[in-house]
Amino acid sequence: MFTTTKLFLQVTACGALFALNTYAVSADPTRYGFGEPASANDLQDFVSSLPDGRDLPAGSGTISKGKQVYDEKCASCHGQKLEGDIGDRLIGGRGTLVNNDPKKAPVKTVESYWPYATTLFDYIKRAMPFYTPGSLTNDEVYSVTGYILSEAKILNGDEPITAKSLSKVAMPNRNGFIPDHRPDHFKPADKHPRLR
Amino acid sequence: MSILDPNSDAKNQLKIASLVEAEEAFLAKARKNANSAYFSQNHIEPEKPVKGEPAKGVDPLQRPHNRRHFLASFAVLASSSVAGRAIAQTAASPDGKAPPGAVWRSVPEDATKIPGTAIGEDGGYGTRSQFETEVRWRFGTKTPLSSWSMTPLEHGVGIITPSGLHFERDHGGIATIDPATHKVFVHGMVKQPKKFSMLDVKRFPSISRILFIECSGNGLTEWSKPTLKTVQGTHGLVSTSEWTGVPLSTILNEVGVKSGAKWLLVEGGDSSVMTRSIPIDKAMKDCFLAYGQNGEAIRPEQGYPLRLIAPGYEGNTHIKWVRRIELSDKPFMTREETSKYTDLLPSGKAVQFSLVMDAKSVITRPSGEMTLSGPGFYEITGLAWSGRGRIKRVDVSTDGGRTWKPAGLQGPILPICQTRFRFPWVWDGKEAILQSRCVDETGYVQPTLGQLIEVRGLNGPIGSIYHLNAIQSWKVDTEGRVSNVHYY
Numbered sequence: 264m265f266t267t268t269k270l271f272l273q274v275t276a277c278g279a280l281f282a283l284n285t286y287a288v289s290a291d292p293t294r295y296g297f298g299e300p301a302s303a304n305d306l307q308d309f310v311s312s313l314p315d316g317r318d319l320p321a322g323s324g325t326i327s328k329g330k331q332v333y334d335e336k337c338a339s340c341h342g343q344k345l346e347g348d349i350g351d352r353l354i355g356g357r358g359t360l361v362n363n364d365p366k367k368a369p370v371k372t373v374e375s376y377w378p379y380a381t382t383l384f385d386y387i388k389r390a391m392p393f394y395t396p397g398s399l400t401n402d403e404v405y406s407v408t409g410y411i412l413s414e415a416k417i418l419n420g421d422e423p424i425t426a427k428s429l430s431k432v433a434m435p436n437r438n439g440f441i442p443d444h445r446p447d448h449f450k451p452a453d454k455h456p457r458l459r
Numbered sequence: 460m461s462i463l464d465p466n467s468d469a470k471n472q473l474k475i476a477s478l479v480e481a482e483e484a485f486l487a488k489a490r491k492n493a494n495s496a497y498f499s500q501n502h503i504e505p506e507k508p509v510k511g512e513p514a515k516g517v518d519p520l521q522r523p524h525n526r527r528h529f530l531a532s533f534a535v536l537a538s539s540s541v542a543g544r545a546i547a548q549t550a551a552s553p554d555g556k557a558p559p560g561a562v563w564r565s566v567p568e569d570a571t572k573i574p575g576t577a578i579g580e581d582g583g584y585g586t587r588s589q590f591e592t593e594v595r596w597r598f599g600t601k602t603p604l605s606s607w608s609m610t611p612l613e614h615g616v617g618i619i620t621p622s623g624l625h626f627e628r629d630h631g632g633i634a635t636i637d638p639a640t641h642k643v644f645v646h647g648m649v650k651q652p653k654k655f656s657m658l659d660v661k662r663f664p665s666i667s668r669i670l671f672i673e674c675s676g677n678g679l680t681e682w683s684k685p686t687l688k689t690v691q692g693t694h695g696l697v698s699t700s701e702w703t704g705v706p707l708s709t710i711l712n713e714v715g716v717k718s719g720a721k722w723l724l725v726e727g728g729d730s731s732v733m734t735r736s737i738p739i740d741k742a743m744k745d746c747f748l749a750y751g752q753n754g755e756a757i758r759p760e761q762g763y764p765l766r767l768i769a770p771g772y773e774g775n776t777h778i779k780w781v782r783r784i785e786l787s788d789k790p791f792m793t794r795e796e797t798s799k800y801t802d803l804l805p806s807g808k809a810v811q812f813s814l815v816m817d818a819k820s821v822i823t824r825p826s827g828e829m830t831l832s833g834p835g836f837y838e839i840t841g842l843a844w845s846g847r848g849r850i851k852r853v854d855v856s857t858d859g860g861r862t863w864k865p866a867g868l869q870g871p872i873l874p875i876c877q878t879r880f881r882f883p884w885v886w887d888g889k890e891a892i893l894q895s896r897c898v899d900e901t902g903y904v905q906p907t908l909g910q911l912i913e914v915r916g917l918n919g920p921i922g923s924i925y926h927l928n929a930i931q932s933w934k935v936d937t938e939g940r941v942s943n944v945h946y947y
Contacts, residue, residue: 293712295709297663297713299653300651301654305654306644306646309644309726309783311785311791312791313789314789318785318787318791349602360807360809360918361805361807362805362807362918362919363805363917365682365683365917365919365922366920367919368920368921369803369918371798371803373798376797376809377797381792382793382794382797382798385791385794386793386798389732389734390630390631390731390732390794393605396732397732440801440808440809441811442810442812443810443812444810446815446817447914448903449903449904449910451896451904452907452909454909456859456860456861456946457859457946457947458934458945458946459946
């Protein structure tokens with residue numbers, strides 16, 4: 264115990280000395296002052312999105328341009344009809360989520376399962392096309408997002424697809440998610456176990 | 460993470476079939492390898508009776524603690540007959556090629572009669588023995604760029620997973636990143652957005668913790684019927700390492716968190732630009748940015764040069780190749796926390812942000828596809844872990860859960876870390892069902908599969924996919940063959 268305390272004191276002393284050193288470079292005594300300020304320029308290429316459309320980049324697209332992008336850059340992996348291949352199936356599956364049959368799989372797609380359209384823009388922008396991620400312009404991503412949503416019968420018409428319009432899309436499964444209720448409370452099982 | 464694509468039955472069956480195939484290919488090789496626990500002529504040997512001591516039918520629990528039993532049973536899997544050794548050498552190296560992570564050297568008849576390899580011949584970085592062949596095996600997804608590989612738990616001793624055997628999950632391949640140019644940007648609802656080089660990151664006071672990471676998809680093939688045969692297949696998406704890095708609280712203090720900030724987006728610098736939202740309370744409590752793993756730099760496939768560690772949270776939140784942290788008042792609802800990593804219940808509702816990994820345990824030896832060579836003493840051993848704290852106890856049943864006896868726990872018993880348990884057992888040659896059940900320090904009791912399905916239902920062949928933490932059953936038949944069964 265004695266040695267532990269002594270060691271602890273030494274460590275604290277070191278820490279204090281270390282902190283003293285940094286006081287010289289940091290105006291704020293609770294900070295170390297390491298790292299550099301990040302400028303708007305540094306951050307301009309990062310993309311993330313919140314469901315209310317904040318953080319999405321400027322730009323706009325159309326469903327018809329989106330079809331071109333899709334046919335050229337997505338169909339090879341997600342299928343001509345968005346039915347899926349190497350990449351996930353993107354449409355269909357409405358009405359399959361309520362199910363307690365171990366033999367029948369629910370069909371989870373952008374159409375049936377995704378709660379937010381902003382997520383679709385965000386994901387395509389960061390990770391697709393799979394072999395050349397980050398290669399699409401923002402306008403192309405808005406367009407192809409619009410095209411997938413139109414094939415999913417969620418969007419139609421010629422309205423431009425923008426950050427604002429995506430935040431207003433009513434996704435079919437918008438209210439399909441509930442918070443985590445765990446931990447569950449299990450008692451040691453007292454039934455008669457058997458092979459299943 | 461589309462661990463399995465639950466989109467269609469046909470597709471699922473195809474993918475599960477490919478995993479079964481991958482396991483079968485591995486087993487075919489392993490059965491011929493005398494060093495493998497699955498070697499088919501070299502069963503797990505029961506301990507030879509000690510002179511003057513009864514061999515069979517004696518409950519070792521009733522016997523005074525016999526050190527030799529424990530030592531002997533430890534060696535069981537590694538040891539083999541002389542003939543077995545010879546096979547091992549040829550099996551491991553039919554063409555003078557060493558297994559991954561090893562260098563092939565010719566084996567003298569008698570190593571006392573000839574000098575060994577000169578020091579330094581390895582270039583200064585050691586390799587494992589050429590006789591050790593265990594490897595991670597990969598799930599046969601359509602592209603190896605988004606896939607996962609599993610830890611061979613059945614070969615593990617102690618609690619640390621060798622870095623080279625730590626399970627992997629990537630969504631766009633393993634990124635190669637030069638630490639000299641790598642930067643981490645921290646911005647959003649902060650007073651001073653900042654960028655940190657790796658040198659900056661390493662200047663901050665550091666911490667080390669031994670923690671497990673488990674993919675919440677671990678065991679997803681096992682919901683509706685026993686599917687994979689080995690413990691590597693049923694449980695291999697969990698591993699334990701010592702991680703070293705900087706507390707996120709230190710970094711966040713450095714940029715100054717604005718009031719109202721509730722969530723962090725953590726982003727990876729790989730080609731999937733992986734993102735997850737983490738609650739700020741969790742970030743301030745115990746998350747850290749790790750650059751060290753088991754005493755050296757973190758491995759590339761584990762996120763070199765920097766990985767988020769979120770103790771006790773599902774593996775996907777432990778973002779690898781971290782390049783950016785953005786603070787916000789709301790979760791970002793990324794693809795991984797909506798499309799994937801949500802637990803779809805029979806009601807059609809899906810549980811979201813089910814982040815903590817519940818307590819779980821599994822017997823790693825004997826386990827599926829091993830063979831006991833005859834009645835006698837065996838040490839049952841395995842691992843237990845909980846995302847909520849320490850493991851408090853592990854009970855083992857050899858009769859399918861009718862009766863339970865406490866297993867011995869190997870210290871140190873650390874919070875959010877794997878704990879090894881051991882249980883001495885004399886097999887009487889009759890059919891047995893081996894199970895382990897753990898309790899963590901919060902009092903949470905590991906459920907049977909039946910209890911878990913009562914709560915979660917079975918929405919399709921792979922249920923709600925994630926967070927399967929049920930008791931595992933291994934059946935030992937009268938021939939000593941061990942197989943994966945559902946027994947509850």
